[in-house]
Amino acid sequence: MKLYRLISKQTLPVSKSEAWDFLSNPKNLSTITPDHMGFEILAGGNRAMFPGQIIHYKVTPFSGYSTKWVTEITHVKEGEFFVDEQRFGPYSLWHHKHFLKAIEGGVEMEDIIDYKLPFGILGQLVHPFLVKKQLRQIFTYREQKLAELFGTINTIENQIRFESI
Structure with a gap:
């Protein structure tokens, strides 16, 4: 069984509470x-985040393929x-932890995602050029969008990395 981990860190010049209000x-x-992901919340996203919250999404990860995705907020x-x-x-498997830490002049956001692909060896074969590439695009876009919305402290510290675990 092959597990992967994505770790993304970004610093923003906002208070921890402002970052929390937006991200939660x-x-x-x-x-x-x-936009090309066709992301849409279908149900469950109309309340402030709480443990046990179920959120239904529709997403188009690849052109011509859309799927529904259901997540549960397990810890807050x-x-x-x-x-x-x-x-x-x-x-x-998709287990996504979102952390916020106050730092001088702002906040550090850290995402740690542990995930496993379906389809055994086939999933492992497509990981480097399909899944990993797309996750990097998604998190790079997110980093750019957050920097656009809130500014950034130091882009050198912003990072996205992958590990096999």
């Missing part, structure tokens, strides 16, 4: 997702972190 609102996810520590886990969707 499910409605803002479409703002920081590339107000202003500090939240965790979303896929219940149904394109991955065999």
